[in-house]
Amino acid sequence: MASLNEYLLVSGLLFAIGLAGVVLRRNIIIIFMCLELMLSAANLTLIAFSRFHTVNGLPDYNGQMMVFFVIAVAAAEVAVGLAIIVALYRARQSVQTDQLTALKG
Amino acid sequence: MNQLLPSLVFWIFAGLTLLGGIAVVALRNPVSSAMAVVTCFIGLAGLFITLSAFFVGIIQILVYTGAIMVLFLFIIMLLDLKVEKGNARSLAGIAAGLSLVAAFVIQLIGVLGANPDMEMSDAPLNKQRMVESAQLLTKESDDNPHPVGADSAIVKSLKEGSLPDVHLVGHKLFTEYNFPLQMLGVLLLVATVGVVSLSKKKSA
Incomplete structure (x- = not known):
């Protein structure tokens, strides 16, 4: 059977991949997808701890509640974020972050 | 066999998740990246189910791959994004990104190595x-x-x-x-x- 540390390692690596995507990619939609990867990596950690911390012989469902709320908030976040990206594209005709430098000091 | 199979299932889904994640960052076409995210989330849902979180696993597939990624694909289609041409990014940017990630992974391995591990049999259902x-x-x-x-x-x-x-x-x-x-x-x-x-x- 897989152990807790193996799950945490997979979760941490997925978070690192998401972080790499946010830093390396220039397309704002890909950056947004990588943010979703990082959220899901955190979810995997929560579920792993929920399973390995049993309460009265059952998994700790408080962790799963957290994941449920994270997924619901992520759905709302994606809807708003994509609307902002579409508005941005309408104003600038680009989704490349190196061309969106209006806030640069 | 009884011990080997759950471990094998874990490594298959973990591999699917991580390969999907790498493909998201590596592929040039936004549609391919979106499909790689779908692969990654399906692997992740499998991992949730191996952790007996059946509800969250199903929700992960329904909400993330079913709703959120379809929304992403719609937006990619509406904005008519093409494959990114050329490699205009600077070497310094790539080096900075990779060293950030390397620092994170080294930290992660340090923390996991320093803390006691737990087997599924320590928390039996x-x-x-x-x-x-x-x-x-x-x-x-x-x-x-x-x-x-x-x-x-x-x-x-x-x-x-x-x-x-x-x-x-x-x-x-x-x-x-x-x-x-x-x-x-x-x-x-x-x-x-x-x-x-x-x-x-x-x-x-």
Whole structure:
């Protein structure tokens, strides 16, 4: 059977991949997808701890509640974020972050 | 065989998740990246199910791959994004990104190596413990302010030795987490209104 540390390692690596995507990619939609990867990596950690911390012989469902709320908030976040990206594209005709430098000091 | 199979399933889904994740970052075409995210989330849902979180696993597929990624694909289609041409990014940027990630992974391995590991058998889900927990769940106490009914589906299923995952999630969601759940409804309403007002053409 897989152990807790193996799950945490997979979760941490997925978070690192998401972080790499946010830093390396220039397309704002890909950056947004990588943010979703990082959220899901955190979810995997929560579920792993929920399973390995049993309460009265059952998994700790408080962790799963957290994941449920994270997924619901992520759905709302994606809807708003994509609307902002579409508005941005309408104003600038680009989704490349190196061309969106209006806030640069 | 009994020990090997769950471990094999774990490594298959973990591999699917990580390969999908790498493909998201590596592929040049935004549509390919979106499909790689779908692969990654399917692997992740598999990992949730190996952790006996069946409800969250199904929700992961329904909400993330079913709804969120379709929304992403719609936006990619609407903006008509093409494959990124050329490699204009600077070497310094790539080096900075990779060293950040390397620092994170080194830290991660250090933390995992320094902390005691736990096997699934240290936190077993077996029939004997489930029958005990069925008794505890029906009694009201400080730890258990919302007892379940003695003839409820949760108790019935626990006495048969199968984990009533969806029932337990539902019970917790509608008792202990009732207020956050309603706030979530408000949040989704606000998000809907926000999206409509954001995507409206400015008439002024």
